[in-house]
Amino acid sequence: MSKVATKLPRIDYYFDVISPFSYIGFEILQKMENQWKGISVRYIPFFLGAVMKESGNRPPAMLPAKSIMMMTDLQRTAKFWNIPLTPPPQFMDWIRKYRTTGAMKILLVLEEQDKELMLRAAREFWLRLWSRSEKIFEDLDFVEVLKAIGVKNVEEVIEKSKEEKYAKILTENTQRGVDMNAYGAPWINVVTSDGEEHPFFGSDRFHLIADLLQQPQPLPDRLLFGQKSKL
Structure with missing residues (x-):
């Protein structure tokens, strides 16, 4: 891996709102940002469809046995972290018909205005799809998301997202x-203070990241509080 100059250890979190495990990882990382000290975090929208194609990977939903296990894992993991997640019944139809590039470009527009606004929008996209079984692919869906997070200039944001600039940033x-050999989402690149890069795949690698960065181990609040009560 190449070395890059860094002042603080940094976590680059590459995600797509089509990915339920990106949603789980997002909530875990949001939680750990409040506990880990001296760590910089960047949330980076990318297009999972292109990553899968370039890497030669296939979506789990396209492999029947893997799809069944993925849904089981999703339910187990969501319950463990107390994250509201219910696979939408129309998911297979939607992923055949739609792409998430529009949603990801909305996030890029919001990121220029306010990082926190972008993060709220990302969470709302995930909640729509993976908690309420609502679409996240078309302009009318974007209107609902932007209104839900309190954006006033909704139409302006949507039109701006169609500019070539944001397609280029997403690409x-x-x-x-792809250059980091990503084959799915979330893809996590950790840059330690010595400039070394350490790639991780998936929402279940934060215990390894914590160990690498010498930070507290991630646990749900019920277990964290339970540990504290025993001390």
Whole structure:
């Protein structure tokens, strides 16, 4: 891996709102940001469809046995972390018909305005799809998401997202993932203070990241509080 100059250890979290495990990892990382000290975090929208194609990977939903296990894992993991997640019945139809590039470009527009606004929108996209079984692919869906997070200039944001600039940024973000040998989401690149890069795949690697960065181990609040009560 190449070395890059860094002042603080940094976590680059590459995600796509189509990915339920990106949603789980997002909530875990949001939680750990409050507990880990001296760590910089960047949330980077990319297009999972292109990553899968470039890497030669296939979506789990396209492999029947893997799809069944994925849904089981999703339910187990969501329950463990107390994350509201219910696979939408129309998911297979939707992923055949739609792409998430529009949603990801909405996030890029919001990121320029306010990082926290972008993160709220990402969470709302995930909640719509993976908690309420609502679409996240078309302009009318974007209107609902932007209104839900309190954006006033909704139409302006949607129109701006269609500018070539944001398609280019999304392509560049996606290519960086491909260059790091990403094959799914979330893809996590940890840059330690010595400039070394350490790639991780999936929402279940945060215990390894915590160990690498010498930070507290991630646990749900019920277990964390339970540990504290025993001390």
